[in-house]
Amino acid sequence: MLQILTPSGDLVAEAPLDLDMTTRLYRALVFARAYDRKSTALQKQGRLATYAPFEGQEAAQVGSAAALNPDDWLVGTYRDAAAMWMQGYPLDLLFAGRTGDERGGSPPEPINVMPPSITVGGHMVHAVGLAWAERLQGSDRVAITYFGDGATSEGDFHEAMNFAGVFDVGCVFFCQNNGWAISMPRESQTASETIAQKAIAYGMPGIQVDGNDLFAVFSATRDAVLRARLGEGPTLIEAMTYRLGPHTTADDPSRYRTEDESAEWRRKDPLERVRIYLSERDRWSEEWQAEIEAQASAEVEEAVAAAEALDPPGVAGVFDAMFADLPPILAEQRRMAEEAE
């Protein structure tokens, strides 16, 4: 397992990022955590639909997305809001999407981030198609797809990996192995020792990294993205991390796992080790922490307010978004639905 920054903040290999960039990404980690906690709070107040928190996985998402070009494709899941935001997805649209407003699923040009897939697995195959089409069009844009350990049990994962290998496309498969898929531990998901090793079967490199280590995640993703961009084919990255919270706001993890286990992972917090690292290099202070937390909280509040200020979505919009041209048989239903509104 690749590790560069240990949980206690010690470097065990050369840092892949300079101090300025590390500082920027630390801010992003703090921001991501603020977004995530705010989302859970809003859900509890009934202002968001069911929410899938990613606390504990911030470095995996921020570190990997930081290795992308702004116009690279990102295809993720319900738990990947931090990666989506890093890749330019507007925060207010993220919130809008989570209130059930489908307009949250259409980011402005030129953001190449797909709305999250809620069906486990299907989206990985799209990433292969995106990467393939970019190659067909002579572009060096790459696609990254995020998924969990559980998703590797779906046929889609295997078909996507196999296709990517055969088509030799610029696709990065980024697995956040957070230990759990709802109530199922990783060991019950696959008899393989690692998920990374599955890459061998599909003829591509696979690497396991400490997913709570910003540097390791960044470094491995940067290498994979470079390979993809140079036309050298796909890569599978397995980021070892942990979902500290519930599967979703509707889940109670005490039904299937122990407090001890999560406490153990709290000690490997992805933010804390970067904080120590920066602090030891005089790039961190309590005042600055308070300042960036306040900024994060203000930005998140602003985005929530913007999302909540949108006019409620109308029923006509559902029909109008469905096809480029509404078939006549549906026009009548649209009229009836509008009448009922």
Added chain:
Amino acid sequence: MAELTYRDAVAYGIAQEMRRDPNLVMLGEDIAGAGGVFKTTVGLLDEFGPARIRDTPISEQAILGAAMGAAMTGIPVIAEIMFSDFIAVCFDLLANEMAKSAYMTGGQLSVPVVVRTANGGGSRFGAQHSQSVENWCMMIPGLKVVAPSTPADVVGLMAASIRDPDPVVFFEHKSLFASKGEIPEGEIVDELGTARVVREGTDCTIAALALMVPRALEAADRLADEGISAEVIDVRSLVPLDTKTVLASVEKTSRLYTVEENPRLCGWGAEVASIVADEAFWDLDGPIVRITTPHIPLPAAEALEDMAIPSVDRIYETVSKTIG
């Protein structure tokens, strides 16, 4: 008589059959220790153990494939597909494998599998987790399709489905899980292919399924206040379809309404309407009216989802306006 929720009735019904038949096994995602994401299988692991209540990887195709393989050795198998939307993920196993096996082996290899799945809207889960897909299954020759609306029917139809030698897709409605009802004492075994008249009436017939049944009943109460006597039929089973009960009712009332949660085009009510138009045309006093979800992906937004799925208001108003 005990009162149970629809949710608890699922485990109750499965337990009844597991006690009776030691060969019966169940597999699915998060069904064992977690008791199911909808808590419909709570307690089963404790009573029947991990060999019979088997958690699986997130592999819907393998869930149905393994269930089918096991069932072909002669043991009955219950396979859970967590959300009915994911039937699409494993449709080949359902539509091309299970449904065709008996036919393609000259009746030798029947597949006693019950595919249980949480169906329907009302939970704000959006387009990929809220669909009513009973019509997807109804259209496949070789599949039976059941969708109970009450806790007692959950238990009785579950038993009937498990004892049936053919593959049955058993739709549990997410928005009914919290509803309650009486469960008779003793073993309960119902019969597939039987609809039930749940309210007698003389002016019109309202045929409904699953969540639409309590809504149709409430609408019928309001229609009664206006002097319209509506007969409500809980269709319960789409394959086999109890056309006799529907036709007998239409003969009496001369008016037919269907209330369907599935999207409009090719909804189950279209089949019912076509049968009634064929066989009871001269009994009808007016056009058959289908009250359905529009033909749209189900929106996640609360107000839009409520508007899309037939409501008590919509049923009441439609009948009241059109009955003439």
